[in-house]
Amino acid sequence: MRIGELSRRTGVPVPTIKYYLREGLLPAGELTSPNQASYGDAHERRLRLVRALLEVGGLSVAAIGEVLAAVDEGDGPVHDLLGAAATRLVPEYGGGGAVSDGDGDGDASAGGSAGGGAADAETVLARERVARLIEERGWRIASGNKAAEALVAALASLRRVGHGGFVELLDDYAEAAERVGRIDLDYVARRVAREDLVESVVVGTVLGDAVFAALRRMAQVDASARTFGKEASDV
Amino acid sequence: MRIGELSRRTGVPVPTIKYYLREGLLPAGELTSPNQASYGDAHERRLRLVRALLEVGGLSVAAIGEVLAAVDEGDGPVHDLLGAAATRLVPEYGGGGAVSDGDGDGDASAGGSAGGGAADAETVLARERVARLIEERGWRIASGNKAAEALVAALASLRRVGHGGFVELLDDYAEAAERVGRIDLDYVARRVAREDLVESVVVGTVLGDAVFAALRRMAQVDASARTFGKEASDV
Numbered sequence: 088m089r090i091g092e093l094s095r096r097t098g099v100p101v102p103t104i105k106y107y108l109r110e111g112l113l114p115a116g117e118l119t120s121p122n123q124a125s126y127g128d129a130h131e132r133r134l135r136l137v138r139a140l141l142e143v144g145g146l147s148v149a150a151i152g153e154v155l156a157a158v159d160e161g162d163g164p165v166h167d168l169l170g171a172a173a174t175r176l177v178p179e180y181g182g183g184g185a186v187s188d189g190d191g192d193g194d195a196s197a198g199g200s201a202g203g204g205a206a207d208a209e210t211v212l213a214r215e216r217v218a219r220l221i222e223e224r225g226w227r228i229a230s231g232n233k234a235a236e237a238l239v240a241a242l243a244s245l246r247r248v249g250h251g252g253f254v255e256l257l258d259d260y261a262e263a264a265e266r267v268g269r270i271d272l273d274y275v276a277r278r279v280a281r282e283d284l285v286e287s288v289v290v291g292t293v294l295g296d297a298v299f300a301a302l303r304r305m306a307q308v309d310a311s312a313r314t315f316g317k318e319a320s321d322v
Numbered sequence: 323m324r325i326g327e328l329s330r331r332t333g334v335p336v337p338t339i340k341y342y343l344r345e346g347l348l349p350a351g352e353l354t355s356p357n358q359a360s361y362g363d364a365h366e367r368r369l370r371l372v373r374a375l376l377e378v379g380g381l382s383v384a385a386i387g388e389v390l391a392a393v394d395e396g397d398g399p400v401h402d403l404l405g406a407a408a409t410r411l412v413p414e415y416g417g418g419g420a421v422s423d424g425d426g427d428g429d430a431s432a433g434g435s436a437g438g439g440a441a442d443a444e445t446v447l448a449r450e451r452v453a454r455l456i457e458e459r460g461w462r463i464a465s466g467n468k469a470a471e472a473l474v475a476a477l478a479s480l481r482r483v484g485h486g487g488f489v490e491l492l493d494d495y496a497e498a499a500e501r502v503g504r505i506d507l508d509y510v511a512r513r514v515a516r517e518d519l520v521e522s523v524v525v526g527t528v529l530g531d532a533v534f535a536a537l538r539r540m541a542q543v544d545a546s547a548r549t550f551g552k553e554a555s556d557v
Contacts, residue, residue, distance in 0.1 A: 309463055
């Protein structure tokens with residue numbers, strides 16, 4: 088199909104599709120004449136994936152490029168492949184994109200770490216807690232794992248804002264996460280084709296976060312209605 | 323304390339603190355002379371909260387302003403207060419900030435919805451599925467709830483990218499989310515002071531998402547190691 092048809096089918100404007108082509112998020116079409124290219128079902132599918140990662144996953148174009156590279160590599164042991172994909176989906180904390188997006192004041196130092204000298208003590212405590220969690224649950228993950236580092240950053244931040252008590256909930260959270268992680272893997276393991284498998288990890292991880300976050304808020308509203316004795320909720 | 327001391331204690335540069343003051347994320351200090359203000363422990367605590375929401379929560383300055391407004395309102399029934407805070411923490415999908423951050427090409431149409439005509443059918447299906455979920459679980463939430471709408475958007479997006487099978491996992495996810503939602507509420511209900519209570523919801527919801535997402539990835543790596551038979555993982 089031509090680019091106009093691809094646009095019509097997916098609802099993505101032609102200039103946006105051209106931008107994705109330039110950025111390498113979509114492979115080039117097959118040239119049918121010097122200035123006309125043809126696109127197939129694979130392009131349509133990839134385009135929908137890019138939009139989902141942008142709109143629901145909230146990933147940046149750069150992050151999507153990295154994730155798609157992992158999808159397209161497709162060699163090496165399955166476990167390493169899954170690990171590579173999952174690792175690229177861990178948000179970067181502290182001075183990362185989210186901070187510079189928000190500050191918007193041209194203040195170059197705004198992306199630095201908060202907490203100054205105090206940060207070290209909180210991080211040390213958080214790191215010990217995460218190491219203990221991994222050991223107690225018998226999780227087979229390396230100590231420098233990026234997701235584990237993200238957890239350390241989140242726990243240290245909780246302590247820094249005076250909500251260290253939240254850390255008590257870690258075991259219960261881990262229990263629920265373990266259940267969800269097994270569900271995810273069961274789903275992924277049913278996929279046969281390898282490209283399909285890594286794509287499933289990407290979709291399941293990114294959109295799964297959005298699904299779980301929404302469900303958690305819904306469950307909170309329900310629990311609040313029950314705890315504070317309201318018959319029907321308006322929120 | 324003076325602004326320099328506030329900066330030293332929190333590790334946040336003075337220009338950044340001034341920016342937060344201008345944006346209303348921090349209340350003004352008490353004027354001790356025409357061009358000197360004094361700040362207290364409440365400022366320090368609020369500043370750490372702002373940094374945590376920025377760095378770990380990934381919220382924009384505008385979103386933080388809205389959330390803090392909910393924290394500071396502090397009247398009305400507890401359930402409504404919690405609902406107001408939680409609702410402002412639901413990410414906006416489709417054409418929201420995350421999309422425009424990523425596209426960066428000055429392409430005004432890039433924020434539009436993907437899927438075009440097909441979107442309606444997927445959204446209708448997703449909405450039916452979410453309504454059934456709420457009914458089956460007996461969740462006391464309104465049908466137009468923002469978290470429920472976010473879930474509809476995520477499920478519709480999953481179908482659109484050819485991963486509608488993921489929707490089969492919804493009940494298992496909901497089971498885990500219900501458990502986490504109850505844990506969250508138990509934690510929050512232990513807080514006595516009302517301002518403290520809403521702040522706990524904000525911190526717990528935003529940082530709790532980060533904690534859970536990290537734990538889920540760790541559990542995935544562990545499940546992958548077990549499923550694909552690797553002894554020790556390097557990822």
